[in-house]
Amino acid sequence: MKNTIKLNLENIDATYYSGEELLPVLNNVSLYVKSGEFVSVLGPSGSGKSTILKIAAGLLKPDRGRVLIDNRHVNGKPQMVGYMPQQDLLFPWKTLKQNAALPLLARKWTKNKAFARVEELLPAFGLEGFANYYPHQLSGGMRQRAALLRTMLIESDLMLLDEPFGALDALTREILQDWLLEIWERFKRSVLFVTHSIDEAIYLSDRVYVITERPGKIAIEQKIELKRPRSKTVLTTSLFSSYKQLLIDALNIKFPDSTGFDHQQKP
Numbered sequence: 001m002k003n004t005i006k007l008n009l010e011n012i013d014a015t016y017y018s019g020e021e022l023l024p025v026l027n028n029v030s031l032y033v034k035s036g037e038f039v040s041v042l043g044p045s046g047s048g049k050s051t052i053l054k055i056a057a058g059l060l061k062p063d064r065g066r067v068l069i070d071n072r073h074v075n076g077k078p079q080m081v082g083y084m085p086q087q088d089l090l091f092p093w094k095t096l097k098q099n100a101a102l103p104l105l106a107r108k109w110t111k112n113k114a115f116a117r118v119e120e121l122l123p124a125f126g127l128e129g130f131a132n133y134y135p136h137q138l139s140g141g142m143r144q145r146a147a148l149l150r151t152m153l154i155e156s157d158l159m160l161l162d163e164p165f166g167a168l169d170a171l172t173r174e175i176l177q178d179w180l181l182e183i184w185e186r187f188k189r190s191v192l193f194v195t196h197s198i199d200e201a202i203y204l205s206d207r208v209y210v211i212t213e214r215p216g217k218i219a220i221e222q223k224i225e226l227k228r229p230r231s232k233t234v235l236t237t238s239l240f241s242s243y244k245q246l247l248i249d250a251l252n253i254k255f256p257d258s259t260g261f262d263h264q265q266k267p
C-alpha cells in the first residue's frame with residue numbers, strides 16, 4: 001500500500017486568463033504523493049501553490065499535462081478529495097457540529113448519525129464541548145481544527161491542505177503541527193500540504209517540493225529522512241539545519257547585508 005502512487009501530476013502547465021491578459025502560472029510541474037505519504041509544496045507567494053491544489057482537486061483544468069488519482073485520469077473533473085482551501089470556509093451561520101457534519105450529510109447520512117460521528121471525533125480534534133458553538137465563538141486555532149475535522153470526514157485517502165496554519169500565531173501553529181502529525185499517523189491519509197514556512201515543511205514532511213516564482217517550476221524535490229514520530233527537539237539537529245540550508249538555497253533567498261540588519265528568512 002505504502003508504495004502505490006495516490007496522486008500524480010505530470011508535466012502540468014497552467015495559465016489564467018483575465019480578459020485579454022494571459023498569466024502563465026505553472027510551467028511543466030510534475031509531482032506525486034504515495035499512499036500514506038506526507039508531501040509539502042514550499043514556495044513564494046504567487047508562485048502557483050494554490051493553483052496546484054485546485055488542479056489536483058479537479059477544480060481547475062490544466063493547459064497541458066495529466067492528473068491521476070489512484071491511476072485514474074481526473075483532469076478538470078471535481079474529485080471527492082479532502083481539499084481544504086486557503087481560508088477556512090466554515091459557514092458562519094452553522095454551528096461547529098453542523099459545519100463538520102456536512103461531508104457526511106452530503107453522503108446521505110441521517111442527521112443523528114452524522115452528528116454522533118462528529119461528537120465522537122471532537123476530543124481527538126481538541127474540540128470537546130464546543131459542538132454547538134458558532135465559528136465566531138471559537139479561537140482561530142479551533143476554527144482551523146474544525147475545518148480539518150470536516151476535511152477529514154470527506155471519504156478520501158487524499159488530503160490537499162492549503163496553508164492550514166498560515167493565519168495563526170507562531171505558538172498555536174507549532175502546537176497544531178504536532179497535533180496534525182498525530183492525526184495523520186492515526187488516520188493514515190496521503191497528504192499534499194502547501195506552506196510558506198521552511199521549518200514547517202521539513203518538520204511535517206516525508207518529501208518537500210520547492211517551487212520557483214511564477215510561472216512556478218519545481219526547483220528541487222527533497223526527501224526528509226528525520227525519523228518518526230517527530231518532536232520539536234529535531235529542530236535543533238544538524239540534519240534539520242542541513243535540510244533547511246538546502247531549501248533556502250533552492251528558494252534562492254537573499255540575505256541582503258552582512259551586518260545582519262535584514263535577516264528575514266521569509267521566502
Ligand SMILES: Nc1ncnc2c1ncn2[C@@H]1O[C@H](COP(=O)(O)OP(=O)(O)OP(=O)(O)O)[C@@H](O)[C@H]1O
Pocket residue numbers: 016017018023025043044045046047048049050051052086196214
Ligand atoms: N482565478 C484567478 N484568475 C486570475 N489570476 C489568478 C487566479 N487565481 C490566482 N491567480 C494568479 O495566479 C498566480 C498564482 O496564484 P496562486 O494562488 O496559485 O499562488 P500561491 O502560490 O498559492 O500564493 P500564496 O502563497 O500567496 O497563497 C498569482 O499571480 C495570482 O494572482
Ligand SMILES: [Mg+2]
Pocket residue numbers: 049050051086162
Ligand atoms: Mg495560495
